[in-house]
Amino acid sequence: MSTRPRKTIKIQPESNFGHTFRRPDLLTRALTHRSLSYETNPEALQDPEGDNEQLEFVGDAVLGLVVAESLYRRFPGSREGELTRLRASLVSRKHLADVAARIDLGRSLRLGKGEEQSGGRRKPALLANAMEAVIAALYLDGGLAAAQQFIEQHVIEPTLPDLNLALSGGSTFSGAIGDHKSALQEFLQAAGAGQPQYVLTDQTGPDHQKSFRVEVRIESGISLAESVGTTKKLAQQEAARLALTRLRTEASLLPQPAAAEAAG
CATH class of the missing domain: 1.10.1520.10 (Ribonuclease III domain)
Incomplete structure (x- = not known):
C-alpha cells in the first residue's frame, strides 16, 4: 500500500x-x-x-x-x-x-x-x-x-501609537493595544473627521494563499495608507496603524477644522 x-x-x-x-x-x-x-x-x-x-x-x-x-x-x-x-x-x-x-x-x-x-x-x-x-x-x-x-x-x-493614545487617556488599555482600527476610529472621531473607510483594492493568489490589499480613507475621500495582508483583517489593521502614524505627523491631511482640533 x-x-x-x-x-x-x-x-x-x-x-x-x-x-x-x-x-x-x-x-x-x-x-x-x-x-x-x-x-x-x-x-x-x-x-x-x-x-x-x-x-x-x-x-x-x-x-x-x-x-x-x-x-x-x-x-x-x-x-x-x-x-x-x-x-x-x-x-x-x-x-x-x-x-x-x-x-x-x-x-x-x-x-x-x-x-x-x-x-x-x-x-x-x-x-x-x-x-x-x-x-x-x-x-x-x-x-x-x-x-x-x-x-x-x-x-x-x-x-507605539496605541501605547501613547492609551497613556494620554484617549483610549482604554484593554482595547487600544494592538487594535489599530479602534485606535484610528477614536482618533478621527475626536478630531471630528468621521469614520475611517476600508476599501479592498486588490486580492491575488490561490484560495489557500491569498493576499489582500486594503486602503484606508477618511470620509472626505483622502487616502491615508494602504497595506497588504494574508487576510482582510490583517491588512486593515496594518493600514490603520500606518494611517495613525501618518496622521500624527501630517495633521494637514485632516479637513479643517478637524486638523486644528487634532493639533490642539
Whole structure:
C-alpha cells in the first residue's frame, strides 16, 4: 500500500528573525508543535526536548523582562499601574497571536497531521505559543540582545501609537493595544473627521494563499495608507496603524477644522 509523501514545511529564512542561528536546531524546535513530535515518535510526550513547550516557558520570561524594561525606558513619567497594564496587553496571548499572524509565522509551524487538518496554522493559541518559543530560541542562541531586537521590532514598536493614545487617556488599555482600527476610529472621531473607510483594492493568489490589499480613507475621500495582508483583517489593521502614524505627523491631511482640533 502506497503512502502519500508528507508535505515539507519550509521554515522562514533566519533573516526574517533578524538573527543568524549558530544552532538552527533551536529554531526548528521552536516551530515544532508536540502534535508532530508525538506523531513521529509515540514516546515523545516523555521527551520534553522534542517540541517547543519548554521553550515557551523560557520565552515567556524573556518577553516579560524585555517589555518591562522597554516600557520603563520609553515612558519614564508613567506610574507602576499604568506600566503594568501596558505590559499585560503587550504580552497577552491575543497580541502575540496577532504579531505571529502579521509576520506569517503560521506558515513555518511544524504540525502533526491532525493539527494541520484542523487549521492549526491559524489557531491563536498555537501562534502565541510559537512566538514565545521563537523568542526563547533567539535568546538561547544569540543572548538577550537578539531576543530584544526581535521583540522591540515586532511586539512593541508597531503598537507605539496605541501605547501613547492609551497613556494620554484617549483610549482604554484593554482595547487600544494592538487594535489599530479602534485606535484610528477614536482618533478621527475626536478630531471630528468621521469614520475611517476600508476599501479592498486588490486580492491575488490561490484560495489557500491569498493576499489582500486594503486602503484606508477618511470620509472626505483622502487616502491615508494602504497595506497588504494574508487576510482582510490583517491588512486593515496594518493600514490603520500606518494611517495613525501618518496622521500624527501630517495633521494637514485632516479637513479643517478637524486638523486644528487634532493639533490642539
